[in-house]
Amino acid sequence: MKNLPTMKExxxxxxxxxxxxxGTALAxxxxxxxxxxxxxxxxxxxxxxxxxxxxTGLELQLITDAEYKALLEDAVRFDFYVxxxxxxxxxxxxxxEAVLLSPEVYELIHSAEPIVATEEIxxxxxxxxxxxxxxxxxxxxxxxxxxxxxGTGDEAKNTAIATLLYQAIQDETLPFFANKSVYLLSEPHVxxxxxxxxxxxxxxxxxxxxYLIMGAGLFIGGLLFGMLLAFFRLFFKKEITDVFNYRMSxxxxxxxxxxxTAAEQETALAHGIQHPAAARKLIxxxxxxAPTVQKRLEQMVGAPYVFAQSVLAADPLLHxxxxxxxxxxxxxxxxxxxxxxxxLENYATPIKIILI
Numbered sequence: 001m002k003n004l005p006t007m008k009e010x011x012x013x014x015x016x017x018x019x020x021x022x023g024t025a026l027a028x029x030x031x032x033x034x035x036x037x038x039x040x041x042x043x044x045x046x047x048x049x050x051x052x053x054x055x056t057g058l059e060l061q062l063i064t065d066a067e068y069k070a071l072l073e074d075a076v077r078f079d080f081y082v083x084x085x086x087x088x089x090x091x092x093x094x095x096x097e098a099v100l101l102s103p104e105v106y107e108l109i110h111s112a113e114p115i116v117a118t119e120e121i122x123x124x125x126x127x128x129x130x131x132x133x134x135x136x137x138x139x140x141x142x143x144x145x146x147x148x149x150x151g152t153g154d155e156a157k158n159t160a161i162a163t164l165l166y167q168a169i170q171d172e173t174l175p176f177f178a179n180k181s182v183y184l185l186s187e188p189h190v191x192x193x194x195x196x197x198x199x200x201x202x203x204x205x206x207x208x209x210x211y212l213i214m215g216a217g218l219f220i221g222g223l224l225f226g227m228l229l230a231f232f233r234l235f236f237k238k239e240i241t242d243v244f245n246y247r248m249s250x251x252x253x254x255x256x257x258x259x260x261t262a263a264e265q266e267t268a269l270a271h272g273i274q275h276p277a278a279a280r281k282l283i284x285x286x287x288x289x290a291p292t293v294q295k296r297l298e299q300m301v302g303a304p305y306v307f308a309q310s311v312l313a314a315d316p317l318l319h320x321x322x323x324x325x326x327x328x329x330x331x332x333x334x335x336x337x338x339x340x341x342x343x344l345e346n347y348a349t350p351i352k353i354i355l356i
Contacts, residue, residue: 012259013242016330017230024229025222032218036211071134072193074155076162079147080169083181089144090180096146097137099176100165108168113160135161145185155190162188240332246353248341253352258329265356269326270296272354273305278321280304282314282349285326286336311343324352 014021082090090096099105134151150162166188172178234241246254257268270293273283283305288294297305308314325340344351 008259009242013230014227016242017227017233020230020233021223021226024226025219028222028225029215029219032215068134070153071151073151073153074158075134075149075151075191075193076155076158076188077147077149077186077191078162078166078188079145079185081143081145081183081185082177083183085179087181090146091139091141091144093137093139093146096176097135099174100135100137100148105165105168105174108173109161109164112164113157135165149191149193150188151193159188159190237330238333238335239330240327240334240337241330244334244337246327246337246355249351251350253350254355255352256355258355266290266293266296269293269354269356272352273297273324273326274300276322278304280306280318280320282311282318282320282323283307283326284311284324284340285309285328286332287328289326311340311347320347320349322352323347323349324354326354326356328356 082096084090134149136149136151137146138149139146148162148165150158150165152158152161166184168174169177169182170184172182231243234243246252255272257265257272260268269289273281274297281304283289283297285307286309288309289307294307306314306318306320314320323344325337327337
């Protein structure tokens with residue numbers, strides 16, 4: 001198409017490709033909903049940690065969902081800030097968490113608050129903090145503030161362990177902090193957690209209205225993506241579509257009847273073929289015209305029309321005053337049309353293309 005599409009053509013494009021456009025948008029929204037559902041389900045249910053007992057070869061259940069939720073009751077937290085020797089914020093909280101789960105810290109805690117592991121709740125590795133203790137480290141990436149959270153399901157025990165860790169960091173009892181600057185920002189305090197360790201000033205989950213707004217935005221984006229997908233899909237179809245350029249010469253006449261109603265199209269097609277009057281016309285179409293249209297044209301006096309599915313089927317000795325190619329959108333193939341135009345280069349005859 002040489003010109004920008006009109007509003008009518010745009011509407012027709014949307015109508016013709018509504019399944020692709022709406023289907024793409026719905027598929028994106030469904031995937032989004034499934035992702036949200038999976039995320040919420042994963043947040044609400046912590047998978048059980050599993051380990052094989054080498055003595056029996058049987059699977060040990062280390063911690064259940066109910067036990068995990070119990071750890072969140074009356075958890076205790078304190079906040080601090082650490083700088084390295086260069087004076088920059090220490091942000092590798094994964095390393096810090098590994099330090100706090102090391103055998104050295106295990107012994108430090110065990111000496112003051114004995115840690116007892118049962119058959120059902122075993123230590124993940126020898127010397128590590130057992131799975132029925134939650135000692136977690138996270139950080140605020142905006143301020144580099146670190147948080148240590150302790151949860152055992154017992155507020156008194158949580159407070160004792162958190163105070164022990166707080167004091168060890170303050171006194172630099174742990175070698176890890178010996179060459180770093182530590183600023184303790186808060187003393188151990190009780191926090192209420194719903195879905196695992198997280199900063200007390202953040203909920204950690206988006207609200208339902210936000211999910212709906214995001215879903216609506218994705219649906220609109222999906223519609224645009226579906227339109228783009230449908231547009232590019234037209235280029236690869238073997239049939240003629242809205243983006244196909246019929247004009248191969250400035251002298252071509254293009255009559256677009258593809259947007260007329262079914263009731264009007266037959267009359268409009270017959271009118272487009274009949275006008276202007278001529279001694280003889282060649283009507284080319286990949287598939288035969290509808291019998292009602294062809295019968296209507298043949299009833300004219302002299303019947304100056306030759307119907308054919310290819311230029312090669314027409315008598316080469318006949319002279320035509322006009323050649324008409326009838327193309328059905330999403331029906332006539334591009335190869336047929338291009339082949340006919342190549343054969344018609346041998347004819348110095350006006351060409352009209354009627355789109356239906």
